Amino acid sequence: MPPKRLHHHSPQEPTRRSSRLAALLAQPRPQTHAPQPTTAAASSQPPSSPQPLPPPLAPLPSGRRPHDSPEPSQPRIHRGGARAKPPGPxxxxxxxxxxxxxxxxxxxxxxxxxxxxxxxxxxxxxxxxxxxxxxxxxxxxxxxxxxxxxxxxxxxxxxxxxxxxxxxxxxxxxxxxxxxxxxxxxxSKKDMGSTHVFLYKNPARLDHFRTTVATFYLHRLPEGQEYPPRGCFVAEGVSTQSSWATYIRNSQKPDKRGKRKPVHLLDKSKIAFEIPAGLTCIIRDADTREVVFSVVRNLSGLAPMLAFAKEVIEQAVSERRSIRLEDAGSLVMFGYSAGSRSKPAFAWVKNLLGKRADTTEFNHKAATVLGYAWLRMRALHPGPVIGDFLRFFNRYNIPRLDPNWPAPPRDRGSITLPPGCGGFVYEGAENAPGCAVFGERYARAVHKEKQPHDWALSWTTLRTGNDLRGGNFVLASYGLLVSASQDSSMAWQPADWHTTTLGTFEPTFDIPGHEDETFNQQGIAFVTSPRIKSAYLKWRDANGLSGSERVEAAIQELELEGGEGGEIYE
Structure with a gap:
């Protein structure tokens, strides 16, 4: 009888196995036999005894499955050895x-x-x-x-x-x-970003700030009994009243149709409430409890940023046409304009005094100042103020301030801080509202204005001189006097009667862009022409919108509200 064929199971190195194979390996193994001898000598010998079982496989490392590839420390050796890739051309x-x-x-x-x-x-x-x-x-x-x-x-x-x-x-x-x-x-860039540029994204810091803000309640004055009275320039001293009255009486009127406005001497006993220069606070209506005014002191806290703003504003008021020639000081537009009444058109404002020049560098600098101001205001002013701006610009997709316009409008872009603030570049910063003004020693008689939304924002970037009486904000509808200070920001509703008191500088020798030793005040503001919405909708309609978008634009244009009140600017 031939010998029984025996089978030999030789041990193997651990390799990749399926889950089923892993389960089988865990079961007891059947006994195996040595292989049948192949030589004649071997075939004459009796069968050998069964071979011992191979040692159990080593446990797999934690977290690895049976079919995972080998550990990185045991790289797979390719036949012929690993070869470095030769360098390409x-x-x-x-x-x-x-x-x-x-x-x-x-x-x-x-x-x-x-x-x-x-x-x-x-x-x-x-x-x-x-x-x-x-x-x-x-x-x-x-x-x-x-x-x-x-x-x-x-x-x-x-x-x-x-x-x-x-x-x-x-x-x-x-x-x-x-x-x-x-x-x-x-x-430094990270710190500057979290504490300045993107402060509005830091709820913990903002909650701490808001707990320090005082709130006061004032009653609205009866209609027609606002103080100071409507239509008057306001002076805070007799000498200021006298010099300005003489100047207004003898100066040539820019518009012969208008009347010369009187200069009223402020009587502080008739002021309902005065906010001192160092106080950050919110004013609410005593009856409606709604916010009617807000002031934030030390908006920036960065001296290099204030110096950069001074440079930009001085260049703006010296090179561009003021929009309120009958008022004190200078006020120039920047950003988008609705055009003139006789020729309305949505476009980047054209107000250079001299020959047309390359304004690219200035536009980017100005956009930096306004973009930084907006990001700070967005963080520190009350929610109703900021929400009003966002709703208006987002609802009608009116472009945000972008010096590269008419490139595709974007809500966000990059902002480059001036060298004194590190020169850092931040991407994804929210762009400022598209309509703004730069002002220097500016004051207007008590007035109210119509905007397509409720609120306006300002930032006083400079206030210097040896006689700083004047330049203070007055909300006449509430009898509120707000003491001005450098690096302070205010929010108010232009539909309320308001003014800024006259400065103590000599108006005859006022030169835009030049410092006055007696009184010097500069700032920026976000204010919006009441015609900007209709002008933009027409522009958008003329630039290839779909049929549904054109219908929507026409409906929105019909929603334009009427009413009395002067425009902020043309």
Missing amino acids: VQRKLKANLDAWRPLLVTEVATRASAYLPLIRSPSPTSNEVLGALLASFFSSHSHDMIPPPDPLSFAFRLLKSIKTSLPPEFSAAFDERHSKQLARRK
């Missing part, structure tokens, strides 16, 4: 370019160390710009026999960092200092 070309430029750049920076070292140490945008220009000049000077890199700054840093040991020791220290400053700069 682009990599070879880049390496050759680096090798060619290396000795030239080392010589350049070493011989001109006094010029390069300070720029390497500083990671500020200004230093990077200067350093980039310096390197671009160097690379272009050798362009006759080598290809200059497309990004000189990045290329040079990559090359220099790879050979720091070949340079004088001062360069290694400069790179280390630059790295430390970059880390500090990143932290």
Whole structure:
């Protein structure tokens, strides 16, 4: 009888197994036998005894399934061994370019160390710009026999960092200092973003701020009994009243149809309530309990930002036409305009006094000031004020302030802070409302205005001089006097009677854009023409809207409200 064929199960290394195989491995294994001998000598021997079972498989690491790939520490070895991918033509070309430029750049920076070292140490945008220009000049000077890199700054840093040991020791220290400053700069940018630019997204900080804001209740004065009275300029001293009355009486009227307005001397005994210069507060109507006024002191708290705003406002009022020639001081528009009454058109305002010039740089600077102001106001003024702006601009999709208009309108964009505030660039910042004004020493007689929404916002960016009587805000509908202060922001409803008191400067010698030693006050405001909605809807209709959008625009235009009251601007 031939010997029984025996089977041998040789142990195997753990490999990828299915879940079913893993379950089978957990069961007791049947006994196996040695394989049948294949040689003649072996076939004459009696069958061998059963072989012992292979050792159990080692448990799988925690979290791994039986069919998972091997651990990273045990890479799979491919047949023939792993091979590095050979460099492609682009990599070879880049390496050759680096090798060619290396000795030239080392010589350049070493011989001109006094010029390069300070720029390497500083990671500020200004230093990077200067350093980039310096390197671009160097690379272009050798362009006759080598290809200059497309990004000189990045290329040079990559090359220099790879050979720091070949340079004088001062360069290694400069790179280390630059790295430390970059880390500090990143932290500063993060802090500036959370406490200034995106403060409105920080509920914890805002809740703490709101607990410190006082609230007062005032009764609205009877119709026709507002104080100061309607239609009067308001002075806070006899000398101011006298000088302005003389000026108004003798100056040429810009519009001969209007009457000369009298100058009223403020009687503080008739003021119902006065807000001192250091107080942040909210005023509510005593009967309706609704917010009617808000003032926020120290809106920015950044001296460099105030200095930057001063630069922008001085340029604006000196180069652009004022919209209220019969009023004191200067007030110029910025952003979108509804055009003149005789020729309405939605467009970027055109109000330059001189020949047409490139205003790109100024427009971006002005947008920075207004964008920053809006983000701060959005965080610190009451919800009803900010919600009013958002509802109006969002409902009709009126473009936000964008110096790149007529590019596709966006609610959000980037904001670049001035160099004094770090020069940081923030993406995703909410753009400011599209209609604004810049003012310098501006005052108007007691008046009210009509807007397509309820609220207006202002920011006093500068208040200096040796006689600061005047320049204070008065909400005549409530007999409220608000003491002005630098870096303060106010919210009011233009439909209420209001004014700003006359400054103590001599009006005859008032020159827009020039500081007055006696009295100097500047600021910005977000105010909206009552015709901006209809002008925009017509513009939108004329620029290829769908049929349904045209019908919607026509319906919205019919909803324009009528009523009396002067316009803020044309």
